[in-house]
Amino acid sequence: MNELFSRYVRWGRDALEYSLKPLGKICAATGSPLSPGTVCRCVLVEQNGQTLRLDYRHDAWPGPVPNQLAVWKTVVPPPLNPDAVHLDSDRLLELLEEPIPEFSDDLHESQHDQQEVTGYSEAEAIRYVAALFLLQRRKLKLDDAVTHQGVEILRLLGSRGEGPFELVNLRLKDEEIHAIIQKLKQRLATEVST
Structure with missing residues (x-):
């Protein structure tokens, strides 16, 4: 000391x-x-x-x-390796509570392009993958799934009374989920190192 x-x-x-x-x-x-x-x-x-x-x-x-x-x-330590970042359940719940940015001129061009090609924004995809992790960990449960104008909306409730959370069922493929997991880990690693 x-x-x-x-x-x-x-x-x-x-x-x-x-x-x-x-x-x-x-x-x-x-x-x-x-x-x-x-x-x-x-x-x-x-x-x-x-x-x-x-x-x-x-x-x-x-x-x-x-x-x-x-x-x-x-x-000064080296930056965190995104692969080593633990996906904390409480932080994932916070991600679900964050508002999704609206489609506006303030979005970067790449985000506009992604939304036009895939039909969803990166923020929506991150929320969706966070919800998948929380469902798997039994921190969320599926309350209802309704179809509105041809789009399936999932209604999720937290195991401790959080929510309800509504999000579009993006039906992502495994490789898309893996790519979003990497982006999610990168985002959380950036938060931890700042």
């Missing part, structure tokens, strides 16, 4: 708990990105009654700063 940090924390039942944000993306001194493999100094400071974390490139660290509680050295 760092010598400075141990001055401020007593062990045992009176120990203080700190909730630290993850390693930042930019150097607090230079504003330059902290890329994987970069050696950093991380500093905890107390400011206005709050504990803040500041991350510095090792060569840009100014030395001890006022109100410093702790300092340690670390290396």
